[in-house]
Amino acid sequence: MTHTLARPRRLSMEEVRARLGEPESMLENKKIDHIDGFIRRFIAHSPFLSLATADAAGHADCSPRGDYPGFVKVLDEHTLAIPDRPGNRIADSLRNIAENGEVGLCFLVPGMSEVLRVNGRAYPTDEPDVLTRMRTEAKAPVLAIVVEVAEAYFHCGRALLRSRLWDPASTALADELPSVGEVAAAQFGGDLDPQHFEAVLAESYRKLF
């Protein structure tokens, strides 16, 4: 990488507005402050979401969460709960939430172009009645993330349509990537054996819950 290339020019919000134009006011109105029947049905069919958090200084993070459809529980019209299943225990999201409760969620439903977006304030809980509802295969998670909903709305389907995300042919893209073992060997270096790394990972994937 050389320094001869100038940094891409930075625009102010006024300059951005000048280029985009004003939003249609109808779009602002699509945001509601609670979970209605349509949103509840979407969540009940969603097996995947991304969870955006930021620490007290504003450093951002985005983390995937997935389970069976409806794994996120609607506790009432203003409250959701996301199970925190065993992972790598780094707890980036939970550490950020401890400093700064503001979170943004994007829910996906396979085959559906529109995305459900929910923003609100989060905190961790170990409330037994909440964890009981998340039990799968006779195991409950040890923690859940409660989200107090501030705004919820459906995001239009253009991104998913352009990306052909649900087109089965799109999965051919994965064939063009190196295996996770090859990536780990290159990034972590040392004498990491890609095949061994993948075998260990595959073993750990046997227990998903």
Next chain:
Amino acid sequence: MQRTLLDHLDPVADDVVSLVLRGADGPLAPWEPGAHIDVTLPNWLTRQYSLCGDPADRETYRVAVRYDPLSRGGSEYIHRFLRPGRTLDVSLPRNHFPLVPAPRYLFLAGGIGITPVLPMLRAATAAGVPASLVYVGPSAATMPFAGELRAAHGDAVRIVATREHGRPDFGALAAELAPGTLVYCCGPASMLAAAEAAFPAGQLHAERFQPLPRVFAPDTAFDAVCARSGRTVPVPADESLLDVLNHAGFSVPSGCREGVCGSCELTVLDGEPEHRDDIGAPEGRMYACVSRTQGPRLVLDL
């Protein structure tokens, strides 16, 4: 697996809906009173429900589902999101709670536990065997099919609304039990415990719809010797026999994965299974989702 079409979904009591499932590919598999089916929901969850319709009706199955406020997604999905017209896959009926011939029956049902008892009472009455039912619930409004039962069986059905009348005295029922009477009980854990305390074990048949909380010896590793295929599969202490067998390429079906439904029944040829199910495994059988062994190996017919 049988494909069905959800014909009706109707409220039948407070927080209880009945589902009528019509065979999508012709007549449905036959069943006997006490049988249940696994229903696979659009959210990938599989749940077990007792059949509570008429066994003579080969066109439809009927089940009833109570909404559980602590639902993991089964009853909540059915009550909130499921609509008539949807196609649903259901299993073949299985029966862990069969009606054994007897000169006389006493049925005890608590709340949604009425479902397996409903066809039992009908079958006993049709066969001319004296049978009575004590049907217990907090109030009449919470008890499905109470009217249907009273209409069909009159005074043979005693409805006890506990909020008004308190719990029925099983001790008194046991004291006046005619010799040879078989007692069938299906209801919540507290009711089953009361029935077990009151009636002699040999006379009582019970079905629970939630696993009984129990403490077992710590899980240990063992070998699953699969006799038919000549393979030995090691089962680590922290994995279920069911998961290990399926990862090893055997296709063991599963449903509840907590020892209630019986989908994952295996034939044991040798070894001492430690049974942890709530079904009561017959001799030479075990349920791979929860049961293990404290010994070094189990020889399975796989």
